[in-house]
Amino acid sequence: MRLNLAAIALLLAPSAAWAALVPGGGAPAGGDMLPEPLRDLAAWVFALQRQLTGEMRQHLAAMKETGSWEPAAAVMLAAFLYGVFHAVGPGHGKVVIAGWFATRRARIVHGLLASLIAAMVQAVSAIAVVAALAGVLALAPRQVMSYAGWLEVASYGLIAAIGAVMVWRTATGRGCGHDHGHDHGHDGACCGHGHDHHDHGRSDRSERDALFGMAAAVGFRPCSGAILVLLFTFANGMYLTGILATLAMGLGVAITVATIGLGALGLNRLIGRLFGTSSLGGKIRTVLAVSGALGITLLGVGMLLGALVNGPVLTG
Template identity: 35%
Template sequence: MRNAVILIAVALGVGGLIYLAGGGMDQITLWAQGAQRGFQDQMALGLRALRAGQPGALATFWGLCFAYGFVHAVGPGHGKFLLGAYGAGSQAPLGRMVGIGLASSLAQGLSAIVLVYAGVLIFDASREAMQITGDIWLERASLIAIALIGLWLVSRAARKMIRQTMAAPVIVSDQNHGICEECGHRHSPDMHEVARAQGWRDIALLVGAIAIRPCTGALFVLILTWRMGLVWQGIAAVLVMALGTAAVTIAVTATAVLARDGALDWADKLGRARAITPVLEGGAGLFILFVALNMLKIL
Protein backbone atom coordinates (compact mmCIF):
# COMPACT_ATOMS: atom_id res chain seq x y z
CA MET A 1 0.00 0.00 0.00
CA ARG A 2 2.78 2.42 0.95
CA ASN A 3 4.64 1.71 -2.29
CA ALA A 4 1.47 2.35 -4.29
CA VAL A 5 0.93 5.69 -2.56
CA ILE A 6 4.55 6.69 -3.15
CA LEU A 7 4.29 5.69 -6.83
CA ILE A 8 1.17 7.84 -7.24
CA ALA A 9 2.93 10.76 -5.52
CA VAL A 10 5.94 10.43 -7.83
CA ALA A 11 3.66 10.35 -10.88
CA LEU A 12 1.74 13.41 -9.66
CA GLY A 13 4.96 15.28 -8.91
CA VAL A 14 6.51 14.53 -12.30
CA GLY A 15 3.27 15.26 -14.11
CA GLY A 16 2.88 18.54 -12.24
CA LEU A 17 6.40 19.67 -13.09
CA ILE A 18 5.87 18.83 -16.78
CA TYR A 19 2.58 20.73 -16.79
CA LEU A 20 4.11 23.81 -15.13
CA ALA A 21 7.12 23.74 -17.45
CA GLY A 22 4.75 23.71 -20.42
CA GLY A 23 3.08 26.98 -19.41
CA GLY A 24 0.46 25.48 -17.13
CA MET A 25 1.18 28.01 -14.38
CA ASP A 26 -0.13 30.86 -16.54
CA GLN A 27 -3.41 29.02 -17.04
CA ILE A 28 -3.68 28.23 -13.33
CA THR A 29 -2.92 31.86 -12.47
CA LEU A 30 -5.65 33.22 -14.74
CA TRP A 31 -8.18 30.73 -13.39
CA ALA A 32 -7.25 31.43 -9.75
CA GLN A 33 -7.39 35.21 -10.20
CA GLY A 34 -10.83 35.01 -11.80
CA ALA A 35 -12.09 32.65 -9.10
CA GLN A 36 -10.77 34.90 -6.33
CA ARG A 37 -12.51 37.95 -7.79
CA GLY A 38 -15.74 35.97 -7.99
CA PHE A 39 -15.47 34.79 -4.40
CA GLN A 40 -14.66 38.31 -3.19
CA ASP A 41 -17.89 39.57 -4.79
CA GLN A 42 -19.79 36.70 -3.18
CA MET A 43 -18.18 37.39 0.20
CA ALA A 44 -19.23 41.04 0.01
CA LEU A 45 -22.82 39.93 -0.66
CA GLY A 46 -22.54 37.39 2.14
CA LEU A 47 -21.48 40.11 4.56
CA ARG A 48 -24.50 42.20 3.67
CA ALA A 49 -26.74 39.19 4.31
CA LEU A 50 -24.95 38.55 7.60
CA ARG A 51 -25.39 42.15 8.70
CA ALA A 52 -29.05 41.95 7.80
CA GLY A 53 -29.41 38.90 10.05
CA GLN A 54 -30.50 36.46 7.34
CA PRO A 55 -30.71 32.82 8.49
CA GLY A 56 -27.68 30.72 7.56
CA ALA A 57 -25.73 33.78 6.41
CA LEU A 58 -22.80 33.15 8.76
CA ALA A 59 -22.27 29.54 7.68
CA THR A 60 -22.54 30.55 4.03
CA PHE A 61 -20.01 33.35 4.51
CA TRP A 62 -17.53 31.06 6.23
CA GLY A 63 -17.97 28.52 3.43
CA LEU A 64 -17.12 31.21 0.88
CA CYS A 65 -14.04 32.15 2.92
CA PHE A 66 -12.84 28.53 2.94
CA ALA A 67 -13.33 28.31 -0.83
CA TYR A 68 -11.48 31.60 -1.33
CA GLY A 69 -8.55 30.34 0.72
CA PHE A 70 -8.46 27.17 -1.36
CA VAL A 71 -8.40 28.88 -4.77
CA HIS A 72 -5.98 31.51 -3.47
CA ALA A 73 -3.54 28.74 -2.55
CA VAL A 74 -3.96 27.06 -5.94
CA GLY A 75 -2.67 30.21 -7.64
CA PRO A 76 0.94 31.40 -7.68
CA GLY A 77 2.05 31.65 -4.06
CA HIS A 78 5.36 31.09 -2.38
CA GLY A 79 4.06 29.16 0.63
CA LYS A 80 3.34 25.89 -1.15
CA PHE A 81 6.52 26.17 -3.21
CA LEU A 82 8.60 26.68 -0.08
CA LEU A 83 7.07 23.79 1.88
CA GLY A 84 6.88 21.50 -1.14
CA ALA A 85 10.54 22.05 -2.00
CA TYR A 86 11.59 21.74 1.64
CA GLY A 87 9.59 18.52 2.01
CA ALA A 88 11.24 17.10 -1.11
CA GLY A 89 14.75 18.07 -0.05
CA SER A 90 14.75 17.48 3.70
CA GLN A 91 14.42 14.37 5.83
CA ALA A 92 11.35 15.70 7.64
CA PRO A 93 8.64 13.03 8.10
CA LEU A 94 5.21 13.39 6.54
CA GLY A 95 3.42 14.11 9.83
CA ARG A 96 5.76 16.98 10.66
CA MET A 97 5.36 18.54 7.21
CA VAL A 98 1.56 18.30 7.43
CA GLY A 99 1.75 20.08 10.79
CA ILE A 100 4.01 22.78 9.34
CA GLY A 101 1.58 23.30 6.45
CA LEU A 102 -1.33 23.78 8.85
CA ALA A 103 0.64 25.95 11.27
CA SER A 104 2.00 28.23 8.53
CA SER A 105 -1.46 28.83 7.05
CA LEU A 106 -2.98 29.62 10.45
CA ALA A 107 -0.02 31.87 11.30
CA GLN A 108 -0.53 33.73 8.03
CA GLY A 109 -4.16 34.34 9.03
CA LEU A 110 -3.07 35.54 12.46
CA SER A 111 -0.59 37.97 10.90
CA ALA A 112 -3.46 39.49 8.89
CA ILE A 113 -5.50 39.88 12.09
CA VAL A 114 -2.58 41.56 13.87
CA LEU A 115 -1.87 43.88 10.93
CA VAL A 116 -5.47 45.05 10.54
CA TYR A 117 -6.32 45.53 14.20
CA ALA A 118 -2.98 47.09 15.04
CA GLY A 119 -3.51 49.38 12.07
CA VAL A 120 -7.04 50.49 12.93
CA LEU A 121 -6.78 50.53 16.73
CA ILE A 122 -3.23 51.74 17.32
CA PHE A 123 -2.08 53.58 14.21
CA ASP A 124 -5.46 54.65 12.79
CA ALA A 125 -4.26 53.49 9.37
CA SER A 126 -6.41 53.59 6.25
CA ARG A 127 -7.46 50.56 4.24
CA GLU A 128 -5.08 51.59 1.45
CA ALA A 129 -2.14 51.92 3.85
CA MET A 130 -2.73 48.45 5.32
CA GLN A 131 -3.06 46.85 1.90
CA ILE A 132 0.13 48.54 0.67
CA THR A 133 1.91 47.32 3.79
CA GLY A 134 0.69 43.77 3.25
CA ASP A 135 0.94 43.57 -0.54
CA ILE A 136 4.28 45.32 -1.01
CA TRP A 137 6.44 45.66 2.09
CA LEU A 138 5.52 42.47 3.91
CA GLU A 139 5.47 40.54 0.62
CA ARG A 140 9.05 41.65 -0.03
CA ALA A 141 10.11 40.82 3.52
CA SER A 142 8.60 37.35 3.20
CA LEU A 143 10.30 36.66 -0.14
CA ILE A 144 13.65 37.86 1.18
CA ALA A 145 13.26 35.53 4.18
CA ILE A 146 12.36 32.65 1.85
CA ALA A 147 15.36 33.38 -0.39
CA LEU A 148 17.59 33.27 2.70
CA ILE A 149 16.09 29.90 3.66
CA GLY A 150 16.93 28.62 0.17
CA LEU A 151 20.49 29.88 0.51
CA TRP A 152 20.75 28.31 3.96
CA LEU A 153 19.58 24.92 2.64
CA VAL A 154 22.16 25.07 -0.14
CA SER A 155 24.94 25.85 2.35
CA ARG A 156 23.75 23.10 4.70
CA ALA A 157 23.74 20.59 1.86
CA ALA A 158 27.25 21.68 0.84
CA ARG A 159 28.50 21.17 4.39
CA LYS A 160 26.98 17.69 4.47
CA MET A 161 28.72 16.79 1.20
CA ILE A 162 32.03 18.04 2.56
CA ARG A 163 31.59 16.05 5.79
CA GLN A 164 30.73 12.92 3.84
CA THR A 165 33.85 13.34 1.76
CA MET A 166 36.22 14.05 4.65
CA ALA A 167 34.69 12.06 7.53
CA ALA A 168 36.39 8.99 8.94
CA PRO A 169 34.49 5.70 8.57
CA VAL A 170 31.96 5.12 11.31
CA ILE A 171 30.50 2.07 12.95
CA VAL A 172 26.71 2.33 13.29
CA SER A 173 25.57 0.72 16.54
CA ASP A 174 22.11 -0.57 17.37
CA GLN A 175 21.32 2.81 18.90
CA ASN A 176 22.29 4.60 15.67
CA HIS A 177 25.18 6.38 17.39
CA GLY A 178 28.09 7.31 15.19
CA ILE A 179 31.27 5.84 16.71
CA CYS A 180 34.67 6.67 15.26
CA GLU A 181 36.40 3.60 13.90
CA GLU A 182 39.85 4.96 14.87
CA CYS A 183 39.33 5.69 18.57
CA GLY A 184 36.00 4.08 19.39
CA HIS A 185 34.54 7.28 20.86
CA ARG A 186 31.53 9.33 19.92
CA HIS A 187 32.49 12.84 18.73
CA SER A 188 29.10 14.27 17.73
CA PRO A 189 25.37 14.07 18.49
CA ASP A 190 23.57 11.05 17.09
CA MET A 191 21.24 11.32 14.10
CA HIS A 192 18.08 11.57 16.21
CA GLU A 193 19.46 14.45 18.29
CA VAL A 194 20.50 16.33 15.17
CA ALA A 195 17.10 15.72 13.56
CA ARG A 196 15.28 17.03 16.63
CA ALA A 197 17.41 20.18 16.81
CA GLN A 198 17.09 20.91 13.12
CA GLY A 199 13.38 20.09 13.20
CA TRP A 200 12.34 22.82 15.64
CA ARG A 201 14.64 25.38 14.09
CA ASP A 202 13.37 24.58 10.59
CA ILE A 203 9.74 24.73 11.70
CA ALA A 204 10.23 28.21 13.17
CA LEU A 205 11.98 29.47 10.02
CA LEU A 206 9.43 28.02 7.59
CA VAL A 207 6.34 29.17 9.50
CA GLY A 208 7.84 32.60 10.14
CA ALA A 209 8.83 33.20 6.51
CA ILE A 210 5.31 32.37 5.30
CA ALA A 211 3.45 34.15 8.10
CA ILE A 212 5.19 37.48 7.50
CA ARG A 213 3.00 38.14 4.47
CA PRO A 214 -0.77 38.15 5.25
CA CYS A 215 -3.27 37.01 2.63
CA THR A 216 -4.88 39.82 0.60
CA GLY A 217 -8.30 38.16 0.94
CA ALA A 218 -7.91 38.06 4.71
CA LEU A 219 -7.18 41.80 4.80
CA PHE A 220 -10.25 42.40 2.61
CA VAL A 221 -12.49 40.42 4.96
CA LEU A 222 -11.09 41.88 8.18
CA ILE A 223 -11.38 45.48 7.04
CA LEU A 224 -14.98 45.05 5.85
CA THR A 225 -16.10 43.15 8.96
CA TRP A 226 -14.48 45.74 11.23
CA ARG A 227 -16.34 48.55 9.44
CA MET A 228 -19.61 46.60 9.75
CA GLY A 229 -19.12 45.84 13.43
CA LEU A 230 -18.76 42.09 12.77
CA VAL A 231 -15.43 41.68 14.52
CA TRP A 232 -15.48 38.10 15.84
CA GLN A 233 -17.24 36.85 12.73
CA GLY A 234 -14.47 38.34 10.58
CA ILE A 235 -11.67 36.92 12.73
CA ALA A 236 -13.24 33.46 12.61
CA ALA A 237 -13.70 33.82 8.85
CA VAL A 238 -9.99 34.50 8.36
CA LEU A 239 -9.09 31.37 10.32
CA VAL A 240 -11.53 29.36 8.17
CA MET A 241 -9.91 30.91 5.10
CA ALA A 242 -6.54 29.78 6.42
CA LEU A 243 -7.86 26.20 6.62
CA GLY A 244 -8.77 26.42 2.93
CA THR A 245 -5.25 27.55 2.14
CA ALA A 246 -3.84 24.78 4.33
CA ALA A 247 -5.75 22.13 2.36
CA VAL A 248 -3.79 22.94 -0.82
CA THR A 249 -0.48 23.54 0.95
CA ILE A 250 -0.70 20.22 2.79
CA ALA A 251 -1.60 18.36 -0.42
CA VAL A 252 1.42 19.80 -2.27
CA THR A 253 3.72 19.16 0.68
CA ALA A 254 2.53 15.58 1.20
CA THR A 255 3.01 14.79 -2.49
CA ALA A 256 6.56 16.16 -2.34
CA VAL A 257 7.42 14.16 0.81
CA LEU A 258 6.06 10.90 -0.62
CA ALA A 259 7.91 11.48 -3.90
CA ARG A 260 11.09 12.10 -1.90
CA ASP A 261 10.58 8.84 0.00
CA GLY A 262 10.23 7.03 -3.31
CA ALA A 263 13.48 8.53 -4.59
CA LEU A 264 15.30 7.62 -1.38
CA ASP A 265 13.96 4.05 -1.45
CA TRP A 266 15.23 3.69 -5.00
CA ALA A 267 18.61 5.17 -4.04
CA ASP A 268 18.81 2.90 -0.99
CA LYS A 269 18.48 -0.17 -3.20
CA LEU A 270 21.47 1.11 -5.16
CA GLY A 271 23.38 1.85 -1.97
CA ARG A 272 23.37 5.61 -2.66
CA ALA A 273 20.77 6.91 -0.19
CA ARG A 274 23.36 8.63 2.04
CA ALA A 275 24.94 10.39 -0.94
CA ILE A 276 21.67 11.53 -2.54
CA THR A 277 20.25 13.15 0.63
CA PRO A 278 22.38 16.35 0.48
CA VAL A 279 21.82 16.49 -3.30
CA LEU A 280 18.06 16.61 -2.76
CA GLU A 281 18.44 19.25 -0.04
CA GLY A 282 20.74 21.37 -2.19
CA GLY A 283 18.40 21.10 -5.16
CA ALA A 284 15.45 22.12 -3.00
CA GLY A 285 17.39 25.12 -1.71
CA LEU A 286 18.28 26.23 -5.23
CA PHE A 287 14.64 25.90 -6.31
CA ILE A 288 13.43 27.95 -3.33
CA LEU A 289 16.08 30.60 -3.99
CA PHE A 290 15.16 30.79 -7.69
CA VAL A 291 11.41 31.11 -7.04
CA ALA A 292 11.86 33.77 -4.36
CA LEU A 293 14.26 35.89 -6.42
CA ASN A 294 12.05 35.55 -9.50
CA MET A 295 8.99 36.73 -7.54
CA LEU A 296 10.98 39.61 -6.07
CA LYS A 297 11.77 40.81 -9.61
CA ILE A 298 8.05 40.85 -10.41
CA LEU A 299 7.18 43.12 -7.46
Protein backbone atom coordinates in the same frame (compact mmCIF):
# COMPACT_ATOMS: atom_id res chain seq x y z
CA MET B 1 -2.73 12.17 -7.46
CA ARG B 2 -0.14 13.38 -4.97
CA LEU B 3 2.63 13.25 -7.56
CA ASN B 4 0.44 15.20 -9.99
CA LEU B 5 -0.12 17.91 -7.40
CA ALA B 6 3.60 18.09 -6.69
CA ALA B 7 4.28 18.45 -10.40
CA ILE B 8 1.74 21.28 -10.61
CA ALA B 9 3.45 23.03 -7.71
CA LEU B 10 6.84 22.84 -9.40
CA LEU B 11 5.45 23.99 -12.74
CA LEU B 12 3.89 27.03 -11.07
CA ALA B 13 7.28 28.18 -9.73
CA PRO B 14 8.12 30.38 -12.77
CA SER B 15 4.84 32.29 -12.38
CA ALA B 16 5.64 32.88 -8.69
CA ALA B 17 8.95 34.47 -9.65
CA TRP B 18 7.18 36.47 -12.38
CA ALA B 19 4.69 37.81 -9.82
CA ALA B 20 7.58 39.12 -7.71
CA LEU B 21 9.73 40.56 -10.49
CA VAL B 22 7.10 42.27 -12.64
CA PRO B 23 5.60 45.58 -11.46
CA GLY B 24 2.01 45.26 -10.34
CA GLY B 25 2.48 41.77 -8.91
CA GLY B 26 -0.04 38.99 -9.23
CA ALA B 27 -0.29 36.29 -11.83
CA PRO B 28 -0.14 37.29 -15.47
CA ALA B 29 -3.58 37.98 -16.91
CA GLY B 30 -5.13 34.83 -18.27
CA GLY B 31 -2.23 32.72 -17.00
CA ASP B 32 -0.28 33.40 -20.21
CA MET B 33 3.01 32.42 -18.60
CA LEU B 34 1.77 28.91 -17.79
CA PRO B 35 1.93 25.86 -20.07
CA GLU B 36 -1.30 25.18 -21.93
CA PRO B 37 -2.48 22.28 -19.69
CA LEU B 38 -2.27 24.57 -16.66
CA ARG B 39 -3.54 27.73 -18.32
CA ASP B 40 -7.18 26.68 -18.22
CA LEU B 41 -6.77 25.43 -14.65
CA ALA B 42 -5.35 28.81 -13.56
CA ALA B 43 -8.14 30.71 -15.32
CA TRP B 44 -10.75 28.47 -13.67
CA VAL B 45 -9.16 28.91 -10.24
CA PHE B 46 -9.03 32.71 -10.56
CA ALA B 47 -12.64 32.82 -11.78
CA LEU B 48 -13.74 30.65 -8.85
CA GLN B 49 -11.88 32.90 -6.42
CA ARG B 50 -13.71 35.94 -7.78
CA GLN B 51 -17.01 34.10 -7.45
CA LEU B 52 -16.27 33.10 -3.85
CA THR B 53 -15.19 36.66 -3.04
CA GLY B 54 -18.50 37.93 -4.40
CA GLU B 55 -20.40 35.37 -2.33
CA MET B 56 -18.57 36.42 0.84
CA ARG B 57 -19.46 40.06 0.20
CA GLN B 58 -23.11 39.18 -0.42
CA HIS B 59 -23.40 37.17 2.78
CA LEU B 60 -21.58 39.84 4.81
CA ALA B 61 -23.90 42.48 3.38
CA ALA B 62 -26.87 40.31 4.38
CA MET B 63 -25.48 40.06 7.92
CA LYS B 64 -25.11 43.83 8.12
CA GLU B 65 -28.61 44.48 6.76
CA THR B 66 -30.51 41.91 8.82
CA GLY B 67 -28.29 41.74 11.90
CA SER B 68 -28.61 37.96 11.70
CA TRP B 69 -25.79 35.46 12.19
CA GLU B 70 -27.40 32.93 9.86
CA PRO B 71 -25.32 33.99 6.83
CA ALA B 72 -22.15 33.50 8.93
CA ALA B 73 -21.98 29.78 8.11
CA ALA B 74 -22.11 30.60 4.40
CA VAL B 75 -19.35 33.19 4.86
CA MET B 76 -17.12 30.64 6.63
CA LEU B 77 -17.71 28.03 3.93
CA ALA B 78 -16.98 30.51 1.14
CA ALA B 79 -13.83 31.66 2.97
CA PHE B 80 -12.68 28.07 3.48
CA LEU B 81 -13.18 27.23 -0.20
CA TYR B 82 -11.47 30.47 -1.18
CA GLY B 83 -8.43 29.39 0.85
CA VAL B 84 -8.38 25.93 -0.76
CA PHE B 85 -8.43 27.27 -4.31
CA HIS B 86 -6.37 30.39 -3.60
CA ALA B 87 -3.50 28.13 -2.53
CA VAL B 88 -3.69 26.24 -5.85
CA GLY B 89 -2.77 29.38 -7.81
CA PRO B 90 0.73 30.80 -8.25
CA GLY B 91 2.46 31.67 -5.00
CA HIS B 92 5.82 31.24 -3.32
CA GLY B 93 4.53 29.50 -0.20
CA LYS B 94 3.70 26.10 -1.59
CA VAL B 95 6.71 26.24 -3.91
CA VAL B 96 9.02 26.67 -0.91
CA ILE B 97 7.35 23.95 1.16
CA ALA B 98 7.08 21.52 -1.78
CA GLY B 99 10.72 22.25 -2.64
CA TRP B 100 11.72 21.35 0.91
CA PHE B 101 9.85 18.05 0.95
CA ALA B 102 10.90 17.09 -2.57
CA THR B 103 14.58 17.39 -1.67
CA ARG B 104 14.81 16.59 2.06
CA ARG B 105 13.53 13.70 4.13
CA ALA B 106 10.96 14.65 6.74
CA ARG B 107 8.24 13.07 8.81
CA ILE B 108 4.67 13.21 7.53
CA VAL B 109 3.47 14.77 10.79
CA HIS B 110 6.07 17.51 10.38
CA GLY B 111 4.77 18.13 6.87
CA LEU B 112 1.24 18.55 8.16
CA LEU B 113 2.37 20.82 11.00
CA ALA B 114 4.49 22.95 8.67
CA SER B 115 1.54 23.49 6.33
CA LEU B 116 -0.70 24.41 9.25
CA ILE B 117 1.93 26.78 10.69
CA ALA B 118 2.37 28.56 7.34
CA ALA B 119 -1.39 29.00 6.85
CA MET B 120 -2.18 30.06 10.41
CA VAL B 121 0.73 32.51 10.63
CA GLN B 122 -0.54 34.03 7.38
CA ALA B 123 -4.05 34.33 8.81
CA VAL B 124 -2.87 35.82 12.12
CA SER B 125 -0.58 38.18 10.21
CA ALA B 126 -3.55 39.56 8.24
CA ILE B 127 -5.63 39.90 11.41
CA ALA B 128 -2.82 41.73 13.23
CA VAL B 129 -2.14 44.05 10.28
CA VAL B 130 -5.74 45.19 10.02
CA ALA B 131 -6.17 45.48 13.80
CA ALA B 132 -3.03 47.60 14.13
CA LEU B 133 -3.20 49.73 10.99
CA ALA B 134 -6.94 50.15 10.52
CA GLY B 135 -8.00 49.78 14.15
CA VAL B 136 -5.28 51.51 16.15
CA LEU B 137 -3.77 53.89 13.56
CA ALA B 138 -7.02 54.43 11.61
CA LEU B 139 -5.28 54.21 8.23
CA ALA B 140 -7.22 54.07 4.98
CA PRO B 141 -7.52 50.68 3.21
CA ARG B 142 -5.01 51.68 0.51
CA GLN B 143 -2.48 52.58 3.19
CA VAL B 144 -3.10 49.31 5.00
CA MET B 145 -2.38 47.35 1.82
CA SER B 146 0.73 49.43 1.18
CA TYR B 147 2.19 48.85 4.63
CA ALA B 148 1.25 45.17 4.51
CA GLY B 149 3.43 44.88 1.41
CA TRP B 150 6.48 45.37 3.61
CA LEU B 151 5.63 42.15 5.44
CA GLU B 152 5.88 40.40 2.09
CA VAL B 153 9.36 41.88 1.65
CA ALA B 154 10.28 40.65 5.14
CA SER B 155 8.93 37.19 4.27
CA TYR B 156 11.16 37.00 1.18
CA GLY B 157 14.17 38.05 3.25
CA LEU B 158 13.48 35.42 5.91
CA ILE B 159 13.07 32.71 3.26
CA ALA B 160 16.39 33.67 1.65
CA ALA B 161 18.17 33.73 5.02
CA ILE B 162 16.82 30.35 6.17
CA GLY B 163 17.60 28.86 2.75
CA ALA B 164 21.19 30.11 3.01
CA VAL B 165 21.54 28.50 6.45
CA MET B 166 20.18 25.26 4.99
CA VAL B 167 22.75 25.37 2.18
CA TRP B 168 25.58 25.91 4.65
CA ARG B 169 24.40 23.17 7.03
CA THR B 170 23.94 20.61 4.27
CA ALA B 171 27.18 21.45 2.46
CA THR B 172 29.15 21.15 5.72
CA GLY B 173 27.47 17.90 6.74
CA ARG B 174 25.49 19.44 9.61
CA GLY B 175 22.12 18.75 8.00
CA CYS B 176 21.63 15.42 6.22
CA GLY B 177 18.33 16.24 4.65
CA HIS B 178 16.72 12.99 5.80
CA ASP B 179 15.02 11.78 8.93
CA HIS B 180 16.39 9.32 11.46
CA GLY B 181 13.14 8.08 12.86
CA HIS B 182 14.28 4.45 12.68
CA ASP B 183 17.08 2.39 14.15
CA HIS B 184 19.94 2.08 11.72
CA GLY B 185 23.65 2.29 11.56
CA HIS B 186 25.48 3.77 8.62
CA ASP B 187 28.67 5.59 7.95
CA GLY B 188 28.44 8.43 5.50
CA ALA B 189 25.36 7.14 3.70
CA CYS B 190 23.98 10.64 3.47
CA CYS B 191 26.43 13.30 4.46
CA GLY B 192 29.68 11.63 3.67
CA HIS B 193 30.83 11.37 7.28
CA GLY B 194 30.33 9.19 10.31
CA HIS B 195 27.98 10.27 13.07
CA ASP B 196 26.35 8.73 16.11
CA HIS B 197 22.76 8.76 17.25
CA HIS B 198 23.32 11.87 19.37
CA ASP B 199 24.32 13.65 16.16
CA HIS B 200 21.19 12.19 14.54
CA GLY B 201 19.00 13.62 17.29
CA ARG B 202 20.54 17.08 17.04
CA SER B 203 20.27 16.97 13.24
CA ASP B 204 16.63 15.93 13.42
CA ARG B 205 15.78 18.76 15.78
CA SER B 206 17.67 21.28 13.68
CA GLU B 207 15.95 20.12 10.50
CA ARG B 208 12.55 20.27 12.21
CA ASP B 209 13.21 23.73 13.63
CA ALA B 210 14.41 24.97 10.23
CA LEU B 211 11.28 23.54 8.58
CA PHE B 212 8.95 25.20 11.07
CA GLY B 213 10.92 28.45 10.79
CA MET B 214 10.60 28.27 7.01
CA ALA B 215 6.86 27.67 7.31
CA ALA B 216 6.50 30.69 9.60
CA ALA B 217 8.55 32.82 7.19
CA VAL B 218 6.28 31.76 4.33
CA GLY B 219 3.19 32.69 6.34
CA PHE B 220 4.61 35.99 7.59
CA ARG B 221 3.23 37.62 4.45
CA PRO B 222 -0.53 38.20 4.82
CA CYS B 223 -3.03 37.26 2.11
CA SER B 224 -4.50 40.26 0.32
CA GLY B 225 -7.88 38.51 0.06
CA ALA B 226 -7.98 38.05 3.83
CA ILE B 227 -7.03 41.68 4.41
CA LEU B 228 -9.85 42.88 2.15
CA VAL B 229 -12.38 40.73 4.00
CA LEU B 230 -11.08 42.00 7.34
CA LEU B 231 -11.19 45.63 6.20
CA PHE B 232 -14.79 45.22 5.02
CA THR B 233 -15.90 43.58 8.25
CA PHE B 234 -13.99 46.11 10.36
CA ALA B 235 -15.61 49.04 8.56
CA ASN B 236 -19.05 47.50 9.09
CA GLY B 237 -18.64 46.53 12.73
CA MET B 238 -18.32 42.79 12.04
CA TYR B 239 -14.62 42.28 12.75
CA LEU B 240 -15.18 39.06 14.71
CA THR B 241 -16.84 37.58 11.63
CA GLY B 242 -13.86 38.72 9.58
CA ILE B 243 -11.46 37.02 12.00
CA LEU B 244 -13.39 33.74 11.86
CA ALA B 245 -13.56 33.92 8.06
CA THR B 246 -9.80 34.55 7.88
CA LEU B 247 -9.09 31.53 10.09
CA ALA B 248 -11.39 29.40 7.91
CA MET B 249 -9.52 30.69 4.87
CA GLY B 250 -6.24 29.73 6.53
CA LEU B 251 -7.52 26.20 7.16
CA GLY B 252 -8.36 25.87 3.47
CA VAL B 253 -4.89 27.07 2.51
CA ALA B 254 -3.34 24.57 4.95
CA ILE B 255 -5.18 21.65 3.35
CA THR B 256 -4.01 22.50 -0.16
CA VAL B 257 -0.42 23.23 0.88
CA ALA B 258 -0.31 20.00 2.92
CA THR B 259 -1.57 17.99 -0.06
CA ILE B 260 1.10 19.47 -2.33
CA GLY B 261 3.81 19.10 0.31
CA LEU B 262 2.94 15.46 1.03
CA GLY B 263 2.92 14.75 -2.69
CA ALA B 264 6.47 16.11 -2.90
CA LEU B 265 7.41 14.08 0.19
CA GLY B 266 6.05 10.96 -1.50
CA LEU B 267 8.28 11.66 -4.48
CA ASN B 268 11.25 11.97 -2.13
CA ARG B 269 10.38 8.68 -0.41
CA LEU B 270 10.12 6.99 -3.80
CA ILE B 271 13.67 8.08 -4.62
CA GLY B 272 14.77 6.74 -1.22
CA ARG B 273 13.22 3.34 -1.92
CA LEU B 274 14.84 3.15 -5.34
CA PHE B 275 18.35 3.79 -4.05
CA GLY B 276 18.09 2.62 -0.44
CA THR B 277 21.00 3.33 1.89
CA SER B 278 23.68 2.74 -0.73
CA SER B 279 26.56 5.14 -1.22
CA LEU B 280 24.98 6.33 -4.46
CA GLY B 281 21.68 6.89 -2.68
CA GLY B 282 23.42 8.95 0.00
CA LYS B 283 25.11 11.11 -2.62
CA ILE B 284 21.82 11.62 -4.46
CA ARG B 285 20.08 12.66 -1.26
CA THR B 286 22.88 15.09 -0.42
CA VAL B 287 22.77 16.62 -3.91
CA LEU B 288 18.98 16.94 -3.66
CA ALA B 289 19.21 18.53 -0.23
CA VAL B 290 21.81 21.08 -1.36
CA SER B 291 19.91 21.78 -4.59
CA GLY B 292 16.63 22.25 -2.76
CA ALA B 293 18.16 24.59 -0.19
CA LEU B 294 19.93 26.55 -2.93
CA GLY B 295 16.72 26.78 -4.94
CA ILE B 296 14.79 28.10 -1.94
CA THR B 297 17.56 30.65 -1.29
CA LEU B 298 17.58 31.87 -4.88
CA LEU B 299 13.78 32.06 -4.96
CA GLY B 300 13.80 34.16 -1.79
CA VAL B 301 16.60 36.43 -3.05
CA GLY B 302 14.96 36.84 -6.47
CA MET B 303 11.59 37.81 -5.04
CA LEU B 304 13.22 40.06 -2.42
CA LEU B 305 15.14 41.96 -5.11
CA GLY B 306 12.01 42.17 -7.26
CA ALA B 307 9.99 43.57 -4.37
CA LEU B 308 12.69 46.13 -3.50
CA VAL B 309 13.10 47.24 -7.11
CA ASN B 310 9.39 47.49 -7.88
CA GLY B 311 8.27 48.59 -4.43
CA PRO B 312 6.42 46.58 -1.77
CA VAL B 313 3.11 45.48 -3.26
CA LEU B 314 1.04 42.71 -1.69
CA THR B 315 0.60 40.33 -4.62
CA GLY B 316 -1.95 37.81 -3.43
